[in-house]
Amino acid sequence: MDLKYLAISNIGPFKGLHQFNFNTTSGKNGFAIFSKNGRGKTSLFNAMQWALFGEVFERGSVRNGRWSDGQRRTIVGDYSRNPGPMMNEDAYREMRIPEMNVIIIATHNDKDVQINRVAKSKVGSMPRVDNDLNQNLTVTIGEEVAQDGKAQELVENLFPNELRRFFFIDGESLEEYVDLVKAGQVGGIKNDVESVLRLPALTRGISDLEIIRSDIDKEIASESKTKRKIQKNAEEAQSLQIKINDLKLKLETKETNFNNTKSRFNALEIELKDFGEAIGHIEELEKLRAQEDALSTALKRSSEARNKLSSNAWKVLIWKRANAMYEEVSEQQSNLQSSNYQMDLINRQIEKLNDEIEESNGFCSHCGQSIVDAYDHKSILQSKLLDLKNQKSNISSDLGLSMNEVIQRMGDLSKLNPPTGSKEIIIQSNENWLEDKSKLLNIIEALEKEESRGLEGVDSSELMKKSEQLGQMRTTLRRMEPVLDELRQEIIRKELELKRLDGGRISTFDQKKNNTYTTIGELLNVMKDTLSKYRELARKDVERVASESFRHVINAPEALTGINIDQNFNGSIIGADGRKITMPSSGQEMTMTLCIMDALRRVSNVSAPIFFDTPGRSLDDDHKKAQLEYFWSMRNHQFIIFPHSGEYKIEETINQFGGLIGSAWELTWPADREECENCGEDSPLKEGKIMKCLNCGEKWDISVKETTVKVLEVES
Amino acid sequence: MEGVPDGLKELFFELGKKKGLSEDLLSEVLIYFVKNQYVKQGDREHIRNSLRRLIERVE
Numbered sequence: 024m025d026l027k028y029l030a031i032s033n034i035g036p037f038k039g040l041h042q043f044n045f046n047t048t049s050g051k052n053g054f055a056i057f058s059k060n061g062r063g064k065t066s067l068f069n070a071m072q073w074a075l076f077g078e079v080f081e082r083g084s085v086r087n088g089r090w091s092d093g094q095r096r097t098i099v100g101d102y103s104r105n106p107g108p109m110m111n112e113d114a115y116r117e118m119r120i121p122e123m124n125v126i127i128i129a130t131h132n133d134k135d136v137q138i139n140r141v142a143k144s145k146v147g148s149m150p151r152v153d154n155d156l157n158q159n160l161t162v163t164i165g166e167e168v169a170q171d172g173k174a175q176e177l178v179e180n181l182f183p184n185e186l187r188r189f190f191f192i193d194g195e196s197l198e199e200y201v202d203l204v205k206a207g208q209v210g211g212i213k214n215d216v217e218s219v220l221r222l223p224a225l226t227r228g229i230s231d232l233e234i235i236r237s238d239i240d241k242e243i244a245s246e247s248k249t250k251r252k253i254q255k256n257a258e259e260a261q262s263l264q265i266k267i268n269d270l271k272l273k274l275e276t277k278e279t280n281f282n283n284t285k286s287r288f289n290a291l292e293i294e295l296k297d298f299g300e301a302i303g304h305i306e307e308l309e310k311l312r313a314q315e316d317a318l319s320t321a322l323k324r325s326s327e328a329r330n331k332l333s334s335n336a337w338k339v340l341i342w343k344r345a346n347a348m349y350e351e352v353s354e355q356q357s358n359l360q361s362s363n364y365q366m367d368l369i370n371r372q373i374e375k376l377n378d379e380i381e382e383s384n385g386f387c388s389h390c391g392q393s394i395v396d397a398y399d400h401k402s403i404l405q406s407k408l409l410d411l412k413n414q415k416s417n418i419s420s421d422l423g424l425s426m427n428e429v430i431q432r433m434g435d436l437s438k439l440n441p442p443t444g445s446k447e448i449i450i451q452s453n454e455n456w457l458e459d460k461s462k463l464l465n466i467i468e469a470l471e472k473e474e475s476r477g478l479e480g481v482d483s484s485e486l487m488k489k490s491e492q493l494g495q496m497r498t499t500l501r502r503m504e505p506v507l508d509e510l511r512q513e514i515i516r517k518e519l520e521l522k523r524l525d526g527g528r529i530s531t532f533d534q535k536k537n538n539t540y541t542t543i544g545e546l547l548n549v550m551k552d553t554l555s556k557y558r559e560l561a562r563k564d565v566e567r568v569a570s571e572s573f574r575h576v577i578n579a580p581e582a583l584t585g586i587n588i589d590q591n592f593n594g595s596i597i598g599a600d601g602r603k604i605t606m607p608s609s610g611q612e613m614t615m616t617l618c619i620m621d622a623l624r625r626v627s628n629v630s631a632p633i634f635f636d637t638p639g640r641s642l643d644d645d646h647k648k649a650q651l652e653y654f655w656s657m658r659n660h661q662f663i664i665f666p667h668s669g670e671y672k673i674e675e676t677i678n679q680f681g682g683l684i685g686s687a688w689e690l691t692w693p694a695d696r697e698e699c700e701n702c703g704e705d706s707p708l709k710e711g712k713i714m715k716c717l718n719c720g721e722k723w724d725i726s727v728k729e730t731t732v733k734v735l736e737v738e739s
Numbered sequence: 740m741e742g743v744p745d746g747l748k749e750l751f752f753e754l755g756k757k758k759g760l761s762e763d764l765l766s767e768v769l770i771y772f773v774k775n776q777y778v779k780q781g782d783r784e785h786i787r788n789s790l791r792r793l794i795e796r797v798e
Contacts, residue, residue: 183742185777221747224769224776231772231787235794535795542798545758546768553751560746628744 024136024181026632026661028128033114033121034073035066036692036730043067043732045661047685053655054663057673058690063730064665067690068636069096069109072191074125074140076184077160077175081106085199098123098142098158099150110142113729120144131181131630134165138178182631185218189624194637197613204594204616216592219627220561225554229547236543239536246536260524267517274510281503288496291489298486304476305487311470318466322459329452336449338441349436356429362418363426369415376408561626562588569594569615569622575653576614578645586615594619610646617650624660632661639670647671648679655683673735681738689733694725743773764797 029043045054058064069079081093099115100108108115110123120143127138139161144150162174169177182190192200217223295302383404385397394400424432570585573596577583583604585597596604596615607615624633633654639647647670654662664671677687698705699716700723707714712726748769755765771793775786 179777180742180774183777218776220744221742221773221776224772225747227776227778227780227783228768228772230780231783231790235787235791238791538798539791539795542760542764542794545760546755546764546794549751549755549758549760549765552754553747556754557747557750560750561744564744564746626744626746627742629742 024129024131024631026127026129026663028126029067029071030124030126030128031067031070032124033111033118034070034109034123034125035111036061036063036690036728037066037732038111038113038729041730041732043686043688045663045686049685050658051655051683051685052657052659052661053651053680053683054661054685055671055676055687056663056665056690057668057671057676057687057735058665058730059668059695061728062690062692062695064667064690065636066109068191068193068634068665070125071127071634072187073109074127074138075178075182076187077140077158079109082193082196083199084196085202098153098156099144100152115149119148121148121150131164135163136181137161137163138174183218183629185215186624186627186629188215189219189620189627190629190631190633192617192620192633192635192638194635194640197616197640198609200620201609201612201616204619205612213591216565216623219623219629220557220565221627222554222558222561225550225557229550229554232543232547232550236540236547239540239543243536243540256524260521263517263521263524267514267521270510270514270517274507274514277503277507277510281500281507284496284499284503288493288500291493291496295486295489295493301486302490304473305490308470308473308487309490311466311473315463315466315470318459318463322456322463325452325456325459329449329456332445332448332452335441335445338439339446339449341439342441345436345439349433349440352429352432352436355424356426356433359422359424359426359429362422366415366418369411369418373408373411373415376404376411380404380408562590562592564626565592565619565622567622568625569618570597572618572621572653573615576618576646576649577611578649583611586618588619609641610643613641614646614650621654630659632663634663634665636665637667637670638664639666651676651680651683655680661685677735677737684737687735687737689735690730691733692725692730693723693727696723743769761797764794767793767797 026045028045030040031037032040043056056064056067073079079096081096083092085091096106097108098110099121102108102112102115110121114123115121122141122143124139124141127136129136129138140158142153142156142158144155145157146155150156160171160174160178162169162177164177164181167177380401383397383401386393566586566588569588573586574580574584582599583596584599584601587595587597587603589595594615596607596611598604604611635654638650642650651664651671654660666676673687673689677684693714696714697707699707699719699721701721702716702719704716704718707716709715709725712724713722714725715722751769752762752765756762768790771786771790775783778786
């Protein structure tokens with residue numbers, strides 16, 4: 024990228040619009056913007072960074088061996104801070120809608136590039152914080168116009184943000200860079216170096232390719248699984264198709280049979296239609312015969328039941344008499360039980376009287392007193408005894424049979440007793456038999472009558488045969504219909520299943536995916552090989568280019584022959600004996616650092632201007648001159664320095680390097696003017712804050728801190 | 740191929756051609772990686788998608 028114009032508005036001490044023209048017809052790439060401190064060199068330096076990246080940081084520092092950016096600069100805010108906000112304070116306070124703007128016009132690969140970043144208040148006057156601003160970026164490259172996010176992408180393609188430290192060099196921070204570059208610093212600038220050498224492109228690329236390859240691997244595995252499933256489905260489908268074909272064949276055969284039967288049935292039905300009466304006769308005969316069969320069976324059953332149930336009939340008959348006998352014996356048993364009881368009672372009384380008579384001695388057996396008429400008393404007892412014996416004799420003579428005999432007789436008689444209800448059951452079964460018999464006889468009579476009726480001119484046996492056939496066919500057809508329906512349903516079910524199996528078919532396997540997988544594998548190998556070899560290759564390249572620059576810039580090329588860069592990209596100066604210089608001067612270290620940065624920049628192949636704020640700090644005059652001579656001589660990089668008056672004297676520099684300088688400017692405040700802008704008189708009179716030209720009377724306020732850009736004359 | 744160090748480009752092409760990869764593929768892939776080298780790991784899904792399409796198209 025070649026810078027052509029820079030226009031800034033309301034940034035730092037620049038109030039209003041200021042322009043810088045970097046167009047040169049001479050092809051010279053050296054540019055210088057001189058000023059005293061505070062006139063806006065760093066504001067310009069920052070304006071470029073803000074336009075490109077949308078952010079500016081305060082001076083950074085090295086912490087724990089690593090570079091750390093300073094705090095982010097605000098656009099508006101607290102103007103009492105140092106450094107204050109980036110927007111010009113007067114513009115901030117005076118404008119109704121404060122606005123800060125930077126426009127860069129450049130060329131890149133023969134295309135015009137315009138980068139325009141603007142920050143404008145969205146809350147009216149004096150916005151308090153940056154959130155009160157609308158910030159917009161518009162980038163035009165050739166015919167392509169982009170806004171904001173997309174525009175930022177375009178900018179970073181031209182000028183990668185990560186590499187800006189190699190293109191925006193702050194001389195005030197150079198000592199920090201030196202610390203990073205010097206051998207022995209942990210961490211150093213390795214990450215920056217890897218970045219500028221594009222190693223993240225390889226490392227992240229490898230990671231990306233590995234992820235893509237893994238994704239494809241999974242996809243292929245998944246497709247193989249699908250493929251296997253499809254094959255399995257295809258086999259199932261084939262088997263199913265065979266089954267369906269079999270079923271269809273079976274259905275067809277059955278349908279043919281059905282239709283044939285149906286045709287025959289219809290034909291027979293039509294044929295028999297003319298023999299309605301005969302059919303009625305035949306059907307009546309069939310019906311009667313069927314009834315005859317049924318009744319014969321019923322009669323047989325009722326006959327068997329009657330015979331079985333009549334096995335107790337003799338008991339029923341005998342019991343009519345046996346029952347009276349049983350009742351009589353039962354009464355005898357009852358009487359016998361009563362007599363036996365009386366006999367027992369009498370026997371006990373006789374026994375007691377015998378004892379009393381035997382023990383009678385004239386005294387009462389109970390109280391022991393003498394009985395007055397003991398003899399009479401004994402006679403009475405004997406008389407009682409005699410009565411009892413007579414009673415006993417009478418009872419014995421009445422008994423007849425013994426108890427055992429009575430029980431035996433009762434047992435014998437009870438065997439003749441039929442089960443309860445036998446009589447009723449026998450009667451009922453007999454009635455059933457009689458009824459069945461009667462019905463059968465009626466049917467036989469009706470059948471004989473129907474058979475005897477006969478039909479003229481009809482071969483009843485043939486007709487009957489056909490009628491039977493018709494009946495059989497009707498039955499067959501009724502039986503066949505659900506079978507056919509079931510078969511049809513089965514075919515529909517299987518055809519649906521077949522459709523499902525065919526639905527997941529993928530016609531072709533993605534061979535292209537396999538090819539991509541292979542290509543990515545090869546790319547990965549190439550990138551890994553490149554990464555392992557390129558790091559060393561790049562180190563050597565950087566070391567070679569840095570050493571060349573160093574020999575040009577250093578003031579003792581015979582003693583200091585080059586720069587050594589180790590594996591971690593830490594640098595050291597090599598002396599004429601090929602050994603590292605152990606105690607280099609600060610100027611030598613600064614120069615080494617600049618040369619390494621320059622080498623990295625050149626090896627990176629990124630073409631962009633280099634902005635160097637306070638470039639001569641910490642360098643002696645010889646190194647400062649050598650530095651400008653070397654960098655301004657480069658043909659492929661614009662090199663823009665922002666020196667303060669203490670570093671590089673304007674006249675001296677322009678005189679000495681005029682042949683290398685494309686353009687140069689001086690930034691001044693009114694207080695810096697030593698001659699009248701109107702007439703050129705060089706002895707103005709100071710009256711307080713006012714300077715007055717004694718020649719033409721022109722006056723200017725020297726208390727105003729507003730930067731004016733003055734184009735310096737250089738050798739064309 | 741601005742922005743791609745010559746050494747990197749030459750080595751990548753040399754090794755890639757040995758593997759039988761086409762110059763077009765190597766060139767496009769390298770430019771694409773360099774262009775997107777600063778996109779963070781977590782934000783690279785769309786880059787991988789585009790890269791895959793690029794490889795499928797060019798291979």
